[in-house]
Amino acid sequence: MSEDSPIFIIGTERSGSNLLRLMLNAHPAISIPHPPHILKEMIPLEHLYGDLTSDVNFRRLVDDTVRLVELHFSPWDVALDREAVFALAPGRDVYGVKAAIYDLYRQAKGKRRWGCKSTFVIHYVDRVRKLSPGARFIHLVRDGRDVAVSAKTSVFNHFHPHYVGRLWAEQQRTAIELSRRLSPKEMLGVRYEDLLEDPAQALRRICAFIGEDYSESLLSYFESAEAKGLAGQSRSWENCDRPVLSSNRGKYRRSLSAEEVRAFELQAFAELQHYGYPLENDLSRLQEDSRRGLSATTRLKYWAVENALKARVTARSLNDDDNAASRLRKMLFVAGLRLRQFKV
Numbered sequence: 001m002s003e004d005s006p007i008f009i010i011g012t013e014r015s016g017s018n019l020l021r022l023m024l025n026a027h028p029a030i031s032i033p034h035p036p037h038i039l040k041e042m043i044p045l046e047h048l049y050g051d052l053t054s055d056v057n058f059r060r061l062v063d064d065t066v067r068l069v070e071l072h073f074s075p076w077d078v079a080l081d082r083e084a085v086f087a088l089a090p091g092r093d094v095y096g097v098k099a100a101i102y103d104l105y106r107q108a109k110g111k112r113r114w115g116c117k118s119t120f121v122i123h124y125v126d127r128v129r130k131l132s133p134g135a136r137f138i139h140l141v142r143d144g145r146d147v148a149v150s151a152k153t154s155v156f157n158h159f160h161p162h163y164v165g166r167l168w169a170e171q172q173r174t175a176i177e178l179s180r181r182l183s184p185k186e187m188l189g190v191r192y193e194d195l196l197e198d199p200a201q202a203l204r205r206i207c208a209f210i211g212e213d214y215s216e217s218l219l220s221y222f223e224s225a226e227a228k229g230l231a232g233q234s235r236s237w238e239n240c241d242r243p244v245l246s247s248n249r250g251k252y253r254r255s256l257s258a259e260e261v262r263a264f265e266l267q268a269f270a271e272l273q274h275y276g277y278p279l280e281n282d283l284s285r286l287q288e289d290s291r292r293g294l295s296a297t298t299r300l301k302y303w304a305v306e307n308a309l310k311a312r313v314t315a316r317s318l319n320d321d322d323n324a325a326s327r328l329r330k331m332l333f334v335a336g337l338r339l340r341q342f343k344v
C-alpha cells in the first residue's frame with residue numbers, strides 16, 4: 001500500500017460518517033474535509049464537457065468543479081487554484097479533478113494523506129480504483145432503522161422509512177457485492193454500533209487497516225474548531241462537538257411507530273439480517289408481503305407523508321440553520337449545470 005493512498009468512508013448518509021470523518025481528520029497524518037459530493041454531483045454531468053483530452057473542455061470541468069466546492073454549504077478554509085487543479089489531476093475525468101482538489105486541501109493542511117467522507121462514492125468504487133489503485137474503503141454501516149430515525153429530521157435525506165429503507169438496502173447490497181470482489185486489504189466493514197461501544201478499539205482496527213499508527217487525538221475530535229463550527233451550522237450536525245454518544249443506538253424502538261418499522265423492514269429485511277440486526281417483524285410475513293408488493297393506496301400514503309415531512313423539515317431548516325442560504329446557492333448552481341444537457 002502506498003503510504004499516501006486515499007481513504008474513503010462509504011455507505012449510507014446518517015450512519016455516523018461525519019463522526020468517523022472528524023475522528024480520522026484529527027489524525028496527524030490525515031485530512032478529510034467536509035464533502036461537497038463532487039462525484040455524486042459531477043459524474044452524471046461529465047458527458048456535457050465533451051472530449052476531456054481537450055484542454056479547453058477539461059478546464060471547463062475544472063472550473064465548474066472548483067466552483068461547486070467554493071459554494072459548499074460547509075465552506076472549506078482553503079482557496080483552490082484552478083491552474084493547480086488542472087496540472088495536478090491524475091486523470092482527465094471528474095475523479096481526476098476531485099483527486100487534485102483533495103490533494104491541494106491536504107497540502108494546505110500539512111497532512112500526508114487525504115480522505116473523503118462522501119458516502120455516495122460507494123457507487124463509484126471501480127472508477128476510484130482505476131486512478132487510485134491503493135485506495136482504502138471503509139464501509140460504515142448502521143442499523144437502517146436508526147438511519148430512518150435520523151433521516152426524518154435531516155434536510156439532506158429521504159424522510160419516510162419506506163424510502164429510507166429502499167435506499168439503505170440498495171446501498172448495503174452494493175457494499176456486500178464490493179466486499180466479495182475487493183480484497184480485505186482494500187475494504188473494511190465497520191458497524192457504527194461497534195464504534196459507539198468501544199471507540200478506541202474500533203479506531204485501532206481502522207488505523208491498522210489504513211496502515212497508520214493509532215493516535216489518542218482521534219478521540220478528541222470534538223474539541224476541534226471544525227467540529228464546533230459544524231455543530232452550529234445545522235441541526236443535522238448538532239452532535240459533532242460532543243464526545244461519542246454511546247447510547248445513540250436502538251432509537252427506532254421509541255422513535256418509529258410499529259408501522260414505520262415494518263415499512264422499513266419490508267424493504268430491507270435481508271440486508272438487516274446480513275449485518276446482524278435482528279428483525280422486529282416475522283421474516284416469513286415480510287418475505288410474503290415483499291413478493292406481493294405495496295398497494296396503490298399504501299404507495300400514495302407514503303408519498304404524501306414523505307412530501308409533508310420534506311416541507312416541514314425544509315421550512316424549519318430555512319429558519320434555524322446558519323447554512324440554509326449556502327445550501328440554496330449550491331442547489332441553484334447544480335441545477336444550472338444540469339440544464340445544460342437540454343442545450344447540447
